[in-house]
Structures are given as structure tokens and as C-alpha cells.
Amino acid sequence: MELGIVFKLLNLHVTEDEMLWAYISFTSDGIFLLIQLVSVISFITWLNDCCVLEWFLLHLLLLMMYNASCMILLGFFCLI
Numbered sequence: 001m002e003l004g005i006v007f008k009l010l011n012l013h014v015t016e017d018e019m020l021w022a023y024i025s026f027t028s029d030g031i032f033l034l035i036q037l038v039s040v041i042s043f044i045t046w047l048n049d050c051c052v053l054e055w056f057l058l059h060l061l062l063l064m065m066y067n068a069s070c071m072i073l074l075g076f077f078c079l080i
Contacts, residue, residue, distance in 0.1 A: 014022070
């Protein structure tokens with residue numbers, strides 16, 4: 001809804017200068033909120049990438065330990 005219509009519906013009598021500052025204020029608020037949204041999405045993506053990498057490395061480490069223990073046990077039973 002247009003800002004001038006809102007002022008008329010609320011029976012607010014504003015001058016042209018006040019109307020200009022209101023438009024500037026609402027526009028800058030929108031720009032600020034968009035920048036904040038991009039920042040939050042970027043941070044969440046970065047945090048997710050870090051956590052996924054840690055879980056991947058832990059999974060890889062456990063898989064290598066399992067394979068090494070299987071090879072040791074297999075080698076031990078082959079010597080018997």
C-alpha cells in the first residue's frame with residue numbers, strides 16, 4: 001500500500017517534506033533488512049559447511065579405523 005494512502009487513512013496531516021523523509025526512511029529500512037537477511041543466510045551457510053566438513057572427517061576417520069582393525073584381525077587369524 002502506498003505511504004500517502006496510509007497517512008490519509010490514519011487522518012495524519014503531513015507536509016511534503018515529512019512525506020519525503022517517510023519514503024526515505026521506509027526505503028532505507030527495507031534495504032537494511034535485505035542486507036541483514038543476506039548476512040544471516042550467508043552465516044548459516046558457512047556454519048553448515050563447517051559442521052558438515054567436521055562430520056565428514058569424523059565419519060572418514062571411523063571408517064579408516066574400522067578398516068584397519070579388520071585388516072589387523074584378518075592378518076592375525078591368517079597366521080593361526
